[in-house]
Amino acid sequence: MDNTGENKADATLDLSGVKCPINFVKTKLKLEEMETGQLLEVVVDDGEPIRSVPKSLKDEGHKILKVDDLGGRFKLLIRKGA
Amino acid sequence: MEIQDKSKLNLEDMKSGGFIKERKKDLFTVRLRVPGGRLSFEKMEKMAEVAKKYGRYGYVHVSVRQSIEIVGVHFDDIDAVIKELDSVGQKIASCGARVRVPTACGGCEYNPNGIMDAQKMVLEVDEKFFGRECHHKFKIGFAGCPIDCPKSSEMDLGFMGMVDPEWSEEECTGCTLCSKACIEGAIVSDSDGKPIYDPEKCIYCGDCINRCPTDAWGEKRKGWFVRVGGKHGRHPRSADDIIKFLPNEKVCDFIDKTVTWYNNNASGRERIGTCFDRVGLDKYKKEVVEDFKE
Numbered sequence: 001m002d003n004t005g006e007n008k009a010d011a012t013l014d015l016s017g018v019k020c021p022i023n024f025v026k027t028k029l030k031l032e033e034m035e036t037g038q039l040l041e042v043v044v045d046d047g048e049p050i051r052s053v054p055k056s057l058k059d060e061g062h063k064i065l066k067v068d069d070l071g072g073r074f075k076l077l078i079r080k081g082a
Numbered sequence: 083m084e085i086q087d088k089s090k091l092n093l094e095d096m097k098s099g100g101f102i103k104e105r106k107k108d109l110f111t112v113r114l115r116v117p118g119g120r121l122s123f124e125k126m127e128k129m130a131e132v133a134k135k136y137g138r139y140g141y142v143h144v145s146v147r148q149s150i151e152i153v154g155v156h157f158d159d160i161d162a163v164i165k166e167l168d169s170v171g172q173k174i175a176s177c178g179a180r181v182r183v184p185t186a187c188g189g190c191e192y193n194p195n196g197i198m199d200a201q202k203m204v205l206e207v208d209e210k211f212f213g214r215e216c217h218h219k220f221k222i223g224f225a226g227c228p229i230d231c232p233k234s235s236e237m238d239l240g241f242m243g244m245v246d247p248e249w250s251e252e253e254c255t256g257c258t259l260c261s262k263a264c265i266e267g268a269i270v271s272d273s274d275g276k277p278i279y280d281p282e283k284c285i286y287c288g289d290c291i292n293r294c295p296t297d298a299w300g301e302k303r304k305g306w307f308v309r310v311g312g313k314h315g316r317h318p319r320s321a322d323d324i325i326k327f328l329p330n331e332k333v334c335d336f337i338d339k340t341v342t343w344y345n346n347n348a349s350g351r352e353r354i355g356t357c358f359d360r361v362g363l364d365k366y367k368k369e370v371v372e373d374f375k376e
Contacts, residue, residue, distance in 0.1 A: 050262045055293045059194055064295035067257040074262075 007065060007077060009041035010034060016073055020048050024056045031062060031080050040078045043070065050074050100174040101160060104153070109138065112152040112163055115175040115212070118186035118204035118224070119148030128170040136163050147221070148185050149175050179351065181214040181341065186224040187231045190243070196226035197288055197304055198243025203333060210334055214341060217348040217357075221313075222337065228287040228307070235321045238354050239340060240309040244286035246302040246327065249277060253298035260290040260299055286326075305329050310340060310366070311355030319355040322363055324371055332374060339370045 013030050015023040027042050034040060044053050054064055054076065061081030068075040100113040114129065121129075129150055133142050138154030145151050155163055164174060175183050186204040190196025204224050211222070223232040225242040234240025256275025263269075268283035269290055277290075277299075286307070291299045305327030312321030328336060340354070343366060348357040358366060 046262075050259070051265070051289075051293070054259050054295065055194070055263070055289075058293065058295065064257065064259070066255075067259055069258070 007039055009077060010038040011040050013040065013042040015042055015044050015049070017045065018049075020052045021056075023049050024053050027053060027057065027078070028060070031078070034080050036080050036082050038080050039065070040080065041075060042078065043073050043075050046072050046074065100176050101155075102151075102177055106154075108157045110155050110157060110160065111143070112155050112160070113145065113175040113177065114150045114152070114167070115173040115183050115208075116149045117183050117208035117212075118189075118201050120186075120188075120201055121150070125170050125172045128167060128172060132163055132166050135166075147182065149183060176213050177219075179216050179218050181211045181216060181220045181222065183212060184208050184222040184224065185232050185237075187226050189224075189226045193226060194292070195229055195287075196243065197245045198224075198226055198241075198306060198330070200224035200226040200232075200241075200243065203241070203330065206334065207337060211337055211341065216341065216345060218351045218353050220341060220344070220354070224306075228285045234307070234309045234312070236312045236314050236318075237309065237321060238311065238313060238344075239337060240312060240321055241306040241328075241333065242309070243304065244307045244327065245288040245291065245304045246286055247279075247284070247288065247290050247299050248302035249279060250298050250300065251276070253296045255296055255298070257295060259293050259295065263289040263293040265289070303327055306333065308336065311353075311358045311363075313353050313355050317356075319353075319359075321355065322358065324367070325374055327376070328374060336370075336374055339373075340366075343370045 011030060011034060013027060015026060023044055031040055044050055057064060057078060063079045063081060064076050065079055066077040102111040104111055133152045136155050136159045137152045143151040143153055184204045184207050186200040189201035190199050207222060220238045222239045223234060223237040225232040225234050227243050230242050234242045254276055258271040258275045260277050261269045261271040266283050266285055268280050269277045272278055291301060308325040308328050309321035310324045311319060313319050344354045347361055
C-alpha cells in the first residue's frame with residue numbers, strides 16, 4: 001500500500017473545464033517533462049474526464065496514488081511511471 | 083465473342099462462389115473474403131490492381147459485412163480475377179444459403195477496450211465454417227467487448243467478449259475511481275470509498291478493472307457472451323441471449339452444434355431466429371445449449 005498522506009506534488013495542472021482527450025494530452029505532456037517517480041497533481045472534471053483520464057494514465061504505465069473529490073471536480077495525484 | 087460456358091452458367095453456383103449478378107448483362111460483383119475486416123497491405127494493393135484492371139466503374143464497394151466488392155466485372159474476366167487475387171492468397175467470399183464470412187471488431191491487440199481476441203477467433207471460425215450449406219444465410223460476428231460494435235444482437239450467432247470482475251479488499255485504497263468508471267451503476271462507493279458491487283447491474287465490460295490504480299479489481303474469468311437468432315433485413319429480429327462466458331475452446335463446438343441443429347430443425351428458407359419463433363427457443367436450449375452451461 002502506498003503511503004500517500006505526506007506526498008507533495010512536484011507539479012500541478014488544473015484541467016477544470018478541459019475536455020477529453022485534450023486533458024489527457026496535457027497531462028501526458030506535463031509528465032514527459034518530469035522524472036520517473038515524481039508526482040503530478042491534476043484536477044479534472046466529473047463525468048467523462050474522471051472516467052477516461054485515469055484509464056489512459058494506467059495504460060501508459062503511470063500510477064494514481066490518490067483521488068480527492070472536490071465536488072464536481074477531482075484531484076488526482078499521479079506518480080510518473082518508467 | 084460469346085462464351086460457350088455461359089449456357090452452363092448457373093446463377094446459384096455463381097453466388098456460392100461470391101459472384102453476384104448485376105443489373106447490366108454479363109456484369110458481376112465479385113465479393114472478396116475478408117474475415118473480420120482485417121486486410122494486409124499486400125492484399126489491399128493486389129485488390130486495387132485487379133479492380134483497376136477488371137472493374138468497370140472506377141470504384142469498389144466496401145460491404146456492410148467488411149468485405150471488399152469489386153463491381154462491374156465482366157463474366158469473361160472472372161477466371162482471371164480469381165487467379166490474380168489468388169497470387170497473394172486472396173480468396174473469394176460467398177453469398178446465398180450458407181455460413182458467411184464472419185465479421186469482427188479490431189479486437190484486443192490494439193483497441194484498449196478489447197477483452198477477448200475477436201480477430202484470432204474470427205480466423206479460426208472462418209477456416210472451419212465458411213461456406214457450410216444451410217437453409218438460409220447464416221451470419222456470425224465477434225465483438226471484443228460489450229460496446230459491441232459488430233452488433234451481436236443482429237447476428238444469427240453473435241459473440242461478445244466479457245470479463246467477470248473480482249475485488250480484493252487488501253489492495254483497495256478506497257479511491258472511488260471504480261464507481262466513477264462504472265456507468266451501469268453496478269458499483270457504488272461506501273463512506274470509506276470501498277466498492278459495493280451489484281452483479282445484477284454488471285454488463286462485464288471491465289471498465290472497473292482497467293481504471294483501478296492498484297489492481298484491487300481483477301479478472302475472475304473471461305469469455306464470450308453468446309446471442310443467437312438475430313437478423314436484419316425485411317423482418318428484423320433481435321437475438322436471444324443464450325450463454326455467458328463461453329470459453330474460446332468451446333466456440334467452434336458450439337457453432338458446429340448450433341448450425342447442425344439449425345439444419346435439422348429449420349424449414350425451407352428460414353433463418354435460425356425464425357425457426358426459434360416457430361419451434362420454440364426451449365427446444366434449441368434443451369438440445370444444444372444445455373451441454374455448454376457451466
